[in-house]
Amino acid sequence: xxxxxxxxxxxxxxxxxxxxxxxxxxxxxxxxxxxxxxxxxxxxxxxxxxxxxxxxxxxxxxxxxxxxxxxxxxxxxxxxxxxxxxxxxxxxxxxxxxxxxxxxxxxxxxxxxxxxxxxxxxxxxxxxxxxxxxxxxxxxxxxxxxxxxxxxxxxxxxxxxxxxxxxxxxxxxxxxxxxxxxxxxxxxxxxxxxxxxxxxxxxxxxxxxxxxxxxxxxxxxxxxxxxxxxxxxxxxxxxxxxxxxxxxxxxxxxxxxxxxxxxxxxxxxxxxxxxxxxxxxxxxxxxxxxxxxxxxxxx
Amino acid sequence: xxxxxxxxxxxxxxxxxxxxxxxxxxxxxxxxxxxxxxxxxxxxxxxxxxxxxxxxxxxxxxxxxxxxxxxxxxxxxxxxxxxxxxxxxxxxxxxxxxxxxxxxxxxxxxxxxxxxxxxxxxxxxxxxxxxxxxxxxxxxxxxxxxxxxxxxxxxxxxxxxxxxxxxxxxxxxxxxxxxxxxxxxxxxxxxxxxxxx
Numbered sequence: 001x002x003x004x005x006x007x008x009x010x011x012x013x014x015x016x017x018x019x020x021x022x023x024x025x026x027x028x029x030x031x032x033x034x035x036x037x038x039x040x041x042x043x044x045x046x047x048x049x050x051x052x053x054x055x056x057x058x059x060x061x062x063x064x065x066x067x068x069x070x071x072x073x074x075x076x077x078x079x080x081x082x083x084x085x086x087x088x089x090x091x092x093x094x095x096x097x098x099x100x101x102x103x104x105x106x107x108x109x110x111x112x113x114x115x116x117x118x119x120x121x122x123x124x125x126x127x128x129x130x131x132x133x134x135x136x137x138x139x140x141x142x143x144x145x146x147x148x149x150x151x152x153x154x155x156x157x158x159x160x161x162x163x164x165x166x167x168x169x170x171x172x173x174x175x176x177x178x179x180x181x182x183x184x185x186x187x188x189x190x191x192x193x194x195x196x197x198x199x200x201x202x203x204x205x206x207x208x209x210x211x212x213x214x215x216x217x218x219x220x221x222x223x224x225x226x227x228x229x230x231x232x233x234x235x236x237x238x239x240x241x242x243x244x245x246x247x248x249x250x251x252x253x254x255x256x257x258x259x260x261x262x263x264x265x266x267x268x269x270x271x272x273x274x275x276x277x278x279x280x281x282x283x284x285x286x287x288x289x290x291x292x293x294x295x296x297x298x299x
Numbered sequence: 300x301x302x303x304x305x306x307x308x309x310x311x312x313x314x315x316x317x318x319x320x321x322x323x324x325x326x327x328x329x330x331x332x333x334x335x336x337x338x339x340x341x342x343x344x345x346x347x348x349x350x351x352x353x354x355x356x357x358x359x360x361x362x363x364x365x366x367x368x369x370x371x372x373x374x375x376x377x378x379x380x381x382x383x384x385x386x387x388x389x390x391x392x393x394x395x396x397x398x399x400x401x402x403x404x405x406x407x408x409x410x411x412x413x414x415x416x417x418x419x420x421x422x423x424x425x426x427x428x429x430x431x432x433x434x435x436x437x438x439x440x441x442x443x444x445x446x447x448x449x450x451x452x453x454x455x456x457x458x459x460x461x462x463x464x465x466x467x468x469x470x471x472x473x474x475x476x477x478x479x480x481x482x483x484x485x486x487x488x489x490x491x492x493x494x495x496x
Binding site for chain 2: 187193226230233262270278281282285291
């Protein structure tokens with residue numbers, strides 16, 4: 001059954017030629033959407049003692065990375081009856097069962113991610129109910145690198161943080177909309193410019209493999225400007241590297257589209273010409289002054 | 300145009316009044332802008348005397364002072380009548396430039412008289428006239444405009460010349476900065492050590 005669904009996923013999403021398969025998924029999901037497309041569909045989950053939002057926007061779901069999957073692929077048990085039986089939320093790191101065990105879908109190094117997460121600022125929460133799905137809503141999640149131009153990818157990345165770290169009013173489209181964050185980030189000479197063109201995790205992560213999951217507390221985050229404001233600064237390169245489409249001929253060039261960073265974007269050629277000009281002028285004046293001395297001209 | 304005769308009583312070349320104060324402010328601001336700009340440009344250099352944050356603050360404050368100073372110059376230059384020295388009145392500028400360059404390259408070493416000695420009605424020689432007019436009314440507006448756009452990045456175009464908008468601004472700003480720094484070296488040498496001698 002799983003391999004059949006995996007084949008369906010590959011056909012519909014991976015190869016992009018699966019109109020028929022995609023329509024089959026749509027038909028299979030239509031019954032679910034009848035209830036779950038209703039806005040603000042909320043129930044009380046006695047297991048976690050919390051209210052759970054069960055709404056899944058069909059359009060958003062189709063655009064997500066899992067959009068080509070039928071609902072039953074991840075909800076196989078207890079969902080064929082109404083009302084549904086069984087747990088309303090998943091065991092921790094359920095992603096592993098597909099992304100590390102099934103051989104024909106994208107494999108993720110989830111064990112490394114888990115270690116980074118446990119050692120991160122989210123670690124304490126991770127020991128309780130902080131899972132992959134806390135940030136990566138499986139019904140909405142899209143790869144940041146698929147979000148278009150660099151600034152859109154940055155916004156998409158930051159949205160994951162702001163879903164929780166926004167104001168009490170809830171989700172905010174951009175860090176720029178958080179006035180308090182300007183005060184908190186007073187280290188920046190121009191906080192709003194940084195919010196617009198920088199991912200939160202660019203500074204709020206350590207030296208891990210992904211630089212996304214090992215989130216640091218404010219006090220441990222990067223405070224040295226030259227980590228980004230230097231030519232070929234490793235942190236600047238890394239902060240954009242995972243937003244680059246696979247196979248891009250010049251990763252750093254693509255990553256820097258729409259992004260200009262003082263010091264990091266400097267042209268060696270222009271520096272060569274500019275400094276050469278200054279050196280030539282200095283040499284010229286020195287030679288001129290010396291020649292005047294030799295000719296006994298007034299100096 | 301031929302070389303101009305000297306006045307019977309040579310013009311006093313010393314700076315006075317508002318021009319003296321203006322030159323003082325310009326000197327402090329521009330040297331500070333060069334240092335802070337270099338600290339930002341080579342932020343990863345271990346020899347940078349200012350941290351990146353301090354360099355940005357200094358560059359912003361001095362840049363604003365430089366902008367105000369330029370506006371003050373334009374207004375006072377117009378009102379005081381000093382603008383007449385910047386007017387490129389002679390259409391045959393090229394033929395006037397040659398004797399001046401020849402003097403700098405040859406005549407000065409052989410005690411020849413200046414081809415265009417300063418006069419009350421025309422203080423600058425053709426080379427000075429061209430350089431000062433270009434610097435004050437072309438290069439500095441370019442430097443200040445591009446700097447203003449870097450200070451208010453929201454005003455910069457999203458894209459220019461097929462590049463992300465701020466990058467061309469930075470290239471223009473830096474190029475103008477290099478040219479002005481080169482001018483500064485020549486200006487100091489020519490005015491302090493040559494024309495005053």
